[in-house]
Amino acid sequence: MSDTVSVETVASAIDALRDQVPLVQSLTNIVSANFLTNVLLAAGASNAHIDNVHEAGGFAAVAGGVLVNLGTPDDGTAEAFLIAAEAARTAGTPWVLDPVGVGGLPWRSGIAVDLLRFHPSAIRGNASEIIALAGLGGDTRGVDSASDSADAVPAALSLLKHADAVSASGPVDYIVGRDGGGDVRGIRVSGGSALLPRVTSTGCSLGGLVAAYLAVTPTALDGLVAAHTHVAVASEIAEENASGPGSFAVAYLDALYNVNADTIRSRARIESFDLPAGVQN
Amino acid sequence: MSDTVSVETVASAIDALRDQVPLVQSLTNIVSANFLTNVLLAAGASNAHIDNVHEAGGFAAVAGGVLVNLGTPDDGTAEAFLIAAEAARTAGTPWVLDPVGVGGLPWRSGIAVDLLRFHPSAIRGNASEIIALAGLGGDTRGVDSASDSADAVPAALSLLKHADAVSASGPVDYIVGRDGGGDVRGIRVSGGSALLPRVTSTGCSLGGLVAAYLAVTPTALDGLVAAHTHVAVASEIAEENASGPGSFAVAYLDALYNVNADTIRSRARIESFDLPAGVQN
Amino acid sequence: MSDTVSVETVASAIDALRDQVPLVQSLTNIVSANFLTNVLLAAGASNAHIDNVHEAGGFAAVAGGVLVNLGTPDDGTAEAFLIAAEAARTAGTPWVLDPVGVGGLPWRSGIAVDLLRFHPSAIRGNASEIIALAGLGGDTRGVDSASDSADAVPAALSLLKHADAVSASGPVDYIVGRDGGGDVRGIRVSGGSALLPRVTSTGCSLGGLVAAYLAVTPTALDGLVAAHTHVAVASEIAEENASGPGSFAVAYLDALYNVNADTIRSRARIESFDLPAGVQN
Numbered sequence A, B, C: 001m002s003d004t005v006s007v008e009t010v011a012s013a014i015d016a017l018r019d020q021v022p023l024v025q026s027l028t029n030i031v032s033a034n035f036l037t038n039v040l041l042a043a044g045a046s047n048a049h050i051d052n053v054h055e056a057g058g059f060a061a062v063a064g065g066v067l068v069n070l071g072t073p074d075d076g077t078a079e080a081f082l083i084a085a086e087a088a089r090t091a092g093t094p095w096v097l098d099p100v101g102v103g104g105l106p107w108r109s110g111i112a113v114d115l116l117r118f119h120p121s122a123i124r125g126n127a128s129e130i131i132a133l134a135g136l137g138g139d140t141r142g143v144d145s146a147s148d149s150a151d152a153v154p155a156a157l158s159l160l161k162h163a164d165a166v167s168a169s170g171p172v173d174y175i176v177g178r179d180g181g182g183d184v185r186g187i188r189v190s191g192g193s194a195l196l197p198r199v200t201s202t203g204c205s206l207g208g209l210v211a212a213y214l215a216v217t218p219t220a221l222d223g224l225v226a227a228h229t230h231v232a233v234a235s236e237i238a239e240e241n242a243s244g245p246g247s248f249a250v251a252y253l254d255a256l257y258n259v260n261a262d263t264i265r266s267r268a269r270i271e272s273f274d275l276p277a278g279v280q281n
Helices: A003-022 A031-043 A056-060 A076-093 A106-116 A127-133 A149-161 A202-214 A222-241 A244-258 A259-265 B004-020 B032-044 B057-061 B073-091 B106-116 B128-135 B149-161 B204-215 B220-240 B244-258 B259-269 C005-020 C033-043 C056-060 C077-089 C106-116 C127-133 C149-161 C202-214 C220-240 C247-257 C261-267
Strands: A023-027 A046-049 A065-069 A095-098 A120-128 A166-171 A173-178 A186-191 A269-272 B022-029 B048-050 B065-069 B093-097 B122-125 B163-169 B173-178 B184-190 B269-272 C023-027 C048-049 C065-069 C095-098 C121-125 C165-169 C173-177 C184-191 C269-272
Touching: A003 A065, A003 A202, A003 A259, A023 A031, A023 A056, A023 A076, A023 A202, A023 C056, A031 A046, A031 A202, A031 B032, A031 B244, A031 C023, A031 C033, A056 A076, A056 B093, A065 A076, A065 C005, A095 A106, A095 A166, A095 A202, A095 B073, A106 C121, A120 A127, A120 A149, A120 A222, A127 A149, A127 A166, A127 C023, A149 A173, A149 A186, A166 A222, A166 C184, A173 A222, A173 B259, A186 A222, A186 B106, A186 B204, A202 A222, A222 A244, A222 A269, A244 B184, A244 B244, A244 C165, A244 C247, A259 B032, B004 B204, B004 B220, B004 B259, B004 B269, B004 C048, B022 B032, B022 B057, B022 B073, B022 B204, B032 B048, B032 C033, B032 C261, B057 B073, B057 C149, B065 B073, B065 B204, B073 B093, B073 B106, B093 B106, B093 B204, B093 C247, B106 B149, B122 B128, B122 B149, B122 B204, B122 B220, B128 B149, B128 B163, B128 C184, B149 B163, B149 B173, B149 B184, B163 B204, B163 B220, B163 B259, B173 B220, B184 B220, B204 B220, B220 B259, B220 B269, B244 C247, C005 C202, C005 C220, C005 C261, C005 C269, C023 C056, C023 C077, C023 C202, C033 C048, C033 C149, C033 C202, C077 C095, C095 C106, C095 C202, C106 C247, C121 C127, C121 C220, C127 C149, C127 C165, C149 C165, C165 C184, C165 C202, C173 C220, C184 C220, C202 C220, C220 C247, C220 C261, C220 C269
Parallel strands: A023 A046, A023 A065, A065 A095, A095 A120, A120 A166, B022 B048, B022 B065, B065 B093, B093 B122, B122 B163, C023 C048, C023 C065, C065 C095, C095 C121, C121 C165
Antiparallel strands: A166 A173, A173 A186, A186 A269, B163 B173, B173 B184, B184 B269, C165 C173, C173 C184, C184 C269
């Protein structure tokens, strides 16, 4: 049974997204750039992919939210990641870190550590990336997850010294962060589809959607829960209309567009979960 | 009611496109590279994305048309833009400037000004980009348009000192340029779909299609009108088969492929419009 | 009539692909990066696009297969190509060279020659690229093929001094390579669809699929035959469900996912062909 308070928070957030049409700045990888933008446009936001060193900082100061995704860095974009993150931090623009491939790949792991200095509003990754980023070990298999997302909860909690909220994606998504009163909460979002991992960039584009929701929600925790729920509900609907990953991707974009506050109320599966003993509130 | 002369010009142009299969060279952004190539292949042209400094100039000399799109420049591609534009100008290859994000982003705005030295055959942008490029003010909101496209007509006319023809995309597209006799004309193309701005790269890929049509039409004005009309008719058909932006994008590629001269004759909505007093012919 | 031995080899290979889910490392162009990854995920493999100089070598040593595709090189990725190819060669990771645009474009032609030093397991290109790479002349028209693929057989055979197996794509695909006993064989795969060349990156993604199959087959010849056959069967099925290139691309991803060993047995068209006199076995 869903947490009614959380479901209404998400329903309000999706209305706010469509009202405000936040402009995201994405610094994302070349695999996901097109699909991520289509996901944002379908969901009700807007996107500008600005990842050069000359413009990344200035734009981060005026964007509604910024996504830094480590998928396919080179020397130029890696520098732009840091410029954008610092400018976002200085200007108070919410920003999201998606630590793609961190752990198995040492160069980008160093970039990720550097980025943590600028205190991302939210970190979104799969379980193995969250575990790796927290320095608890774990290994990454490309951009796929080798761990169960529930296993990443201790790592996600430890990352709250660097970020306001953290999520680990998987068949069930685990999200931790501080609520409006400053207390740490744990929220689990179910739903989704077994076809999601068969379409590339569904995770990366979720990171973009988090950046969009951060622009319209009071806390990073709310933004993460809203983005994960929008995706879980839309992908569940999409699977009903799919005969493989190609038709699933098409139906997913349609569903992101057609899902509204009432769809969220009837379909969302959001639950609080108990945090491990010893979590400081 | 459509301008019969213009409709027949477009009908001839689409036949010429399918007969000649022009090869476009695109220097476009990483968000649009895939979709733009699919749009060109579906419409009946061909594309090679060649944007490195070593090959951009040599290829521009032999391509049928060149697109320079400022969407996601870095230092390397920015240099390749200038190399390709100069080589196209020298060789007489028609080329298109798509000034994505010009106005709000100072670095690329400087690149755009540099590019104007090489006299693009056609400039295609949204209204705010055209206004910004003309130096008439206006501001850009990412890659979306903040202005009505009719408002961009004075700016488009002022850009005719740098280019043979200019278009401002919007719910209705406004196009100005010199006809075969050297007189400046204004042409308006209606149609399209409200779902077009919900799919990324529909504007950028229109720029690529302009480059393809420039290879097979006698004037840049004809090429712009043909490309805008092909897109307007195809997107109108696509909307009839869409239940959201995902299925719209699929139906749009199908429609670009299936539209022919007869579809143009039955569906195109092309009208001349009066130019402001004082336009020099 | 199909070669029963070869069909059973392909049927075993597709089962092995689904069992082992090999991880490909792609260094591919920005036009194909998204579609190629979706093709690999739909077919049953996994992909990580890692093309920076810092990580390309380390990952090539642990990946199941590596694809080096010359589609949109710049100075950085060109250096990464060489690093990845050398690391793959040293570690014994099978790797594929896709010589996009070689012949007409001198800079990347030099890169391709440098890459041959690291002995690709397989080379996959269209006929004009294979002919150009073999130094037999021919010219490339962008990334499309200007030659009949049968014409490329002598060039493909001459490339066997640099690679274990070579394929030339076309309406019929011609593949040559050494079998398990060390004898050179020629195999022809028919099927496919006239809509394949109307969707960009279908050739590039075939190169990625070759890298995936190389990870699970005993010889590079088997890997090439399996990848070409999977694509030929899937595209034939997709065409039955398509009304243009947009819906074809969607149905193609669905079909890559749904095709299994039994579909291969009922649909594959694989034949041996006689090699020219004088081929050394």
